[in-house]
């Protein structure tokens with residue numbers, strides 16, 4: 432079966448009289464038919480609502496099928512998907528390496544919380560590739576990667592990092608939100624954990640907060656145990672919405688990506704622009720890695736405007752009419768934010784000017800372009 436067919440079929444039954452979609456199945460208590468069944472449920476029947484009902488299991492199995500994973504933990508947010516992998520892998524006396532391009536709140540979990548457990552937290556240059564081996568120690572337990580990185584979109588050489596980590600038995604987690612698990616398979620590239628914010632493209636409609644972590648083999652067992660021990664839970668209503676989002680994921684990502692590349696192309700020719708940071712463009716420094724590991728891009732990228740300060744960026748954002756000002760991306764609607772990627776980083780990025788991150792939605796590309804063009808002029 433081809434991938435688009437698979438996306439329409441994953442996570443739902445194909446035989447018998449039934450609704451097309453797995454219904455929202457709300458439960459805390461799930462009654463047993465007999466005393467024996469209290470602890471020994473018939474195959475596939477959940478024991479208790481916290482472990483999920485048919486609604487959560489349908490989403491889990493669809494995501495596992497997409498990425499050929501053995502287990503999918505569903506988490507109350509994308510952030511908790513990232514933090515769950517640290518809980519599954521890290522212990523006192525250990526060492527954790529994290530990409531300098533990691534999503535800000537994930538970094539803060541490491542430096543504020545994991546560090547308190549007696550774990551050494553260190554950052555590495557997202558472009559280190561195989562060079563990361565100089566920072567991997569005998570007690571390195573987990574390497575947290577994100578590809579491409581938040582705000583600055585460095586693509587990481589996951590196979591090289593995975594090989595370097597394997598030499599001492601360190602596990603690697605990749606924040607895979609940009610590919611949505613659709614346009615790349617981080618597990619195939621060597622990640623032990625592929626984690627993503629389903630809030631972004633999978634949810635796709637700016638009305639669900641959720642995350643997922645996928646793993647195979649032994650890592651899948653540790654992941655499931657950590658999820659259960661933590662008591663993590665997502666509602667069946669939200670699982671239903673995320674699974675609904677999955678059906679149109681490819682279509683939405685395609686248009687969002689096409690729109691973004693067209694907007695990026697026009698911005699690149701605009702005199703106000705210093706550079707475009709979009710991994711699917713051949714002027715991106717990691718374009719070759721992108722071509723090797725991804726089949727298509729997401730529609731979010733950053734723009735560096737020539738000599739803009741924060742005040743100019745703010746005037747630009749305030750002049751936008753169609754773009755909303757807000758965090759997140761992967762929804763149907765276009766969004767813009769300004770960001771200073773230098774703020775919390777250890778390694779210098781190549782960008783000194785103010786960056787604007789654009790999340791391109793499903794609107795008509797001419798309307799989006801006109802909005803950006805008028806806002807650049809109006810902010811002068």
Ligand SMILES: *Cc1c(COP(=O)(O)O)cnc(C)c1O
Nearest residue numbers: 508509510534606608628630641
């Ligand atoms: C948004 C985002 C997260 C966090 O996801 P939430 O669902 O908002 O908690 C993590 N990583 C990346 C790369 C993100 O863009």
